[in-house]
Amino acid sequence: MLNVRDLTKRFRDTTAVDDLSFNVAAGEVLSLLGPNGAGKTTTFLMLCGLVRPDTGVISWDGTPLGPRRARTIALIPENPEVYPSLTVWEHIVFSARSCDVPDGWEVRADSLLERFDLADKRDTVGSALSKGMKQKTLIAATLIADSPVLLFDEPMIGLDPAGQRELREMIVDLSKSGKIIVVSTHMLEAAHALSDRALILKAGRKIYDGDIRKLAQENEDLESIFLRITA
Amino acid sequence: MKSIAALWYLDLHRARNTIRAIVRSPARLLVWVFIGLWLALQLFQRTHMPRQVFFFHDLADPYATGIAGLVLVLFGLSLALQTGFGRIMAFGDPVDALFLSRSAIDERLVVLWLQLRQLALNSWRIGFSAVFVSVYFSRGNPVGAIAGLVGVFVLLDLLLLPTALIARRTNMVKYLWCAIAVIGTLVFVGAFLLPASIGELGLGRALIAIWHGDRVALAILYACILAVIAGGLARANDVYPEFYASARWLDTARARGRGGGLFSLPASSKVTRSGSTMLRGPWVEIWKQLAFLRRGNGMAIMVAGTIIALALGIAGGVGQQRAGGGFALIGGLTLLPLVLLVQTTRSVSLAQDISKPLWWMGDGSVFAKLAVWTFASSLPAVAFVALTTATLFAIISPARGLLYIVCVSSAVVVSRAVGMLGYALTPSLIDQRGPGMVIRILIFYAASIAPLVLAVTAGFFGRSADLGVACGSLVFAGEGAVCVALAAVRLRGRGLEVALAESS
Numbered sequence: 001m002l003n004v005r006d007l008t009k010r011f012r013d014t015t016a017v018d019d020l021s022f023n024v025a026a027g028e029v030l031s032l033l034g035p036n037g038a039g040k041t042t043t044f045l046m047l048c049g050l051v052r053p054d055t056g057v058i059s060w061d062g063t064p065l066g067p068r069r070a071r072t073i074a075l076i077p078e079n080p081e082v083y084p085s086l087t088v089w090e091h092i093v094f095s096a097r098s099c100d101v102p103d104g105w106e107v108r109a110d111s112l113l114e115r116f117d118l119a120d121k122r123d124t125v126g127s128a129l130s131k132g133m134k135q136k137t138l139i140a141a142t143l144i145a146d147s148p149v150l151l152f153d154e155p156m157i158g159l160d161p162a163g164q165r166e167l168r169e170m171i172v173d174l175s176k177s178g179k180i181i182v183v184s185t186h187m188l189e190a191a192h193a194l195s196d197r198a199l200i201l202k203a204g205r206k207i208y209d210g211d212i213r214k215l216a217q218e219n220e221d222l223e224s225i226f227l228r229i230t231a
Numbered sequence: 232m233k234s235i236a237a238l239w240y241l242d243l244h245r246a247r248n249t250i251r252a253i254v255r256s257p258a259r260l261l262v263w264v265f266i267g268l269w270l271a272l273q274l275f276q277r278t279h280m281p282r283q284v285f286f287f288h289d290l291a292d293p294y295a296t297g298i299a300g301l302v303l304v305l306f307g308l309s310l311a312l313q314t315g316f317g318r319i320m321a322f323g324d325p326v327d328a329l330f331l332s333r334s335a336i337d338e339r340l341v342v343l344w345l346q347l348r349q350l351a352l353n354s355w356r357i358g359f360s361a362v363f364v365s366v367y368f369s370r371g372n373p374v375g376a377i378a379g380l381v382g383v384f385v386l387l388d389l390l391l392l393p394t395a396l397i398a399r400r401t402n403m404v405k406y407l408w409c410a411i412a413v414i415g416t417l418v419f420v421g422a423f424l425l426p427a428s429i430g431e432l433g434l435g436r437a438l439i440a441i442w443h444g445d446r447v448a449l450a451i452l453y454a455c456i457l458a459v460i461a462g463g464l465a466r467a468n469d470v471y472p473e474f475y476a477s478a479r480w481l482d483t484a485r486a487r488g489r490g491g492g493l494f495s496l497p498a499s500s501k502v503t504r505s506g507s508t509m510l511r512g513p514w515v516e517i518w519k520q521l522a523f524l525r526r527g528n529g530m531a532i533m534v535a536g537t538i539i540a541l542a543l544g545i546a547g548g549v550g551q552q553r554a555g556g557g558f559a560l561i562g563g564l565t566l567l568p569l570v571l572l573v574q575t576t577r578s579v580s581l582a583q584d585i586s587k588p589l590w591w592m593g594d595g596s597v598f599a600k601l602a603v604w605t606f607a608s609s610l611p612a613v614a615f616v617a618l619t620t621a622t623l624f625a626i627i628s629p630a631r632g633l634l635y636i637v638c639v640s641s642a643v644v645v646s647r648a649v650g651m652l653g654y655a656l657t658p659s660l661i662d663q664r665g666p667g668m669v670i671r672i673l674i675f676y677a678a679s680i681a682p683l684v685l686a687v688t689a690g691f692f693g694r695s696a697d698l699g700v701a702c703g704s705l706v707f708a709g710e711g712a713v714c715v716a717l718a719a720v721r722l723r724g725r726g727l728e729v730a731l732a733e734s735s
Binding site: 045048049050051052067068070071074075077081082083084085086087090093094095097098099100125127138141142145147 | 233234236237238240241244245248249252324325326328329330331332333334335336338468469471472475476731734735
């Protein structure tokens with residue numbers, strides 16, 4: 001169980017995230033929704049320890065997590081950044097070695113490359129990859145570390161339709177294996193397909209946390225719901 | 232051991248893939264091999280046959296203390312610029328923060344690794360400086376002088392991270408380096424105005440001892456280096472938020488283009504009032520660079536630079552009036568080459584501009600755009616030397632001031648034009664930091680020969696130093712224009728290709 005309590009972050013006069021609290025159970029997929037500037041990315045960065053919150057506690061199974069919580073909560077950022085002079089395979093090897101993954105990960109790495117259609121790009125350096133390929137490389141390198149909580153920031157952007165479907169299926173598989181998944185997205189259909197629960201942010205504050213279907217009024221589509229709530 | 236092995240794997244494979252990319256490109260390989268061999272030859276020559284040209288340790292006070300003051304000014308300003316008033320320039324890329332923050336590697340090891348990586352990245356600059364400058368600092372002990380110079384440069388690099396880590400907790404440290412620069416200015420000024428009292432501080436003698444390769448001085452210097460490394464490790468806890476912020480900060484700076492260099496780094500994400508400009512076509516670049524400067528840390532650095540420039544100008548002017556005998560000329564011949572050296576070692580990056588159709592579609596020729604960019608990106612350095620010169624000549628000879636302001640400013644812009652040509656020849660940032668830096672310096676030296684010869688000839692036959700300087704500067708400016716024109720020819724129609732080559 002991931003437990004977030006009273007998370008707040010201010011940048012000078014702007015409150016990016018304001019007193020945010022929520023829980024996510026093992027095997028659950030939570031969709032984090034909100035307009036641009038709502039505080040989704042800042043929330044993710046605080047969860048994985050790359051931004052220091054002003055207040056708040058982040059706990060995993062009842063134990064508060066310290067500054068090195070990225071070992072438990074791994075982020076796959078919106079902008080896929082990879083080492084320009086490292087190959088796809090070398091990213092995975094470095095991730096496995098630096099995270100001290102037990103022996104035998106090579107088989108899993110090979111299957112990840114196959115699954116993401118990266119096998120023929122195995123020896124291609126980062127600077128020569130397309131945005132979608134970089135995204136897949138980063139996801140594969142993250143998955144090899146086997147973190148119990150995965151944060152996907154706008155994961156569908158940059159992926160082709162086949163890649164998007166593959167990622168959706170993989171997220172569902174990961175949640176079934178007991179991992180906690182939090183997905184930030186603007187693609188409401190994707191959010192609906194991935195999860196039943198949505199957490200909506202507006203100007204850093206939580207304005208809704210619950211079943212995504214209960215938001216809908218009669219004959220109202222997802223886009224209208226989103227625009228109505230965040231207006 | 233596993234952590235060390237992981238970091239070793241990262242660096243080894245990154246280096247190996249980079250070397251492979253260089254080897255696959257015959258032109259790049261030729262440049263690396265040629266410059267590498269040439270540097271090795273120079274090192275051999277200078278350690279075995281030291282030339283009897285000029286030796287720093289022969290200098291007496293007040294000159295020794297004055298130059299020590301100048302070194303402190305450069306030391307303080309360099310660190311203030313590189314730490315960006317308290318920013319940590321640890322990770323060059325956010326991907327480091329992403330991968331290392333979730334790793335099992337101890338933060339202290341990461342900080343140590345970053346310090347060593349910083350040294351490795353600057354090894355060309357350190358090596359080049361040590362090889363070429365050391366010979367002037369020691370008679371008969373070039374190895375000791377090289378050790379001293381390397382030690383000073385290493386200390387300069389290693390100080391960045393620990394002080395920035397300390398600056399996380401206090402606002403005092405971020406101004407430390409500016410304070411050192413100001414103290415250096417006071418020492419420089421005081422050395423000539425109050426020689427007896429300042430000279431007794433022994434600052435000049437301490438510096439001479441290091442550059443003379445004195446064993447005790449070297450032992451103290453290297454003990455300081457070890458203490459700085461230990462200081463960095465002691466502060467290495469909960470570092471990733473700052474490291475990530477610094478990487479993002481650098482990313483933003485890169486997106487703004489390196490035209491303004493460190494001056495263009497954003498001071499904050501706070502929204503400022505939008506501006507407008509009367510400038511049109513390629514001239515808009517000047518407005519853009521000034522906007523970066525206004526909204527970045529550049530403005531605070533410019534204030535410090537203005538104070539230092541005024542102080543140096545006053546010191547030079549008053550010193551010339553009191554001591555005479557070409558005092559201002561000696562000061563100028565010390566300061567200007569240092570500014571030009573810093574300008575010439577700066578890399579050029581145009582990827583953000585030339586990779587976009589908008590840049591090519593805009594009004595003005597490629598030459599005009601590059602020329603304006605060259606001028607605009609030199610503005611902070613031009614302002615510094617122009618202000619120093621203006622203050623100096625306001626005291627000694629106001630009528631001749633304008634001529635010399637134009638001359639030193641054009642020299643600074645030409646040094647950037649040489650950088651532009653270097654970029655067109657070797658756009659890769661790795662190459663620019665390595666052999667590209669040496670090539671730029673050599674081109675600049677070569678370009679200086681004709682103007683110098685002409686200046687001496689015209690000055691001799693015209694019996695006027697001013698005439699000589701004016702003629703020399705005119706030719707120098709012409710050479711700068713040729714450099715930009717050659718760069719324009721090489722870049723025309725190859726925007727995306729060159730932009731991609733930048734990251735190779």
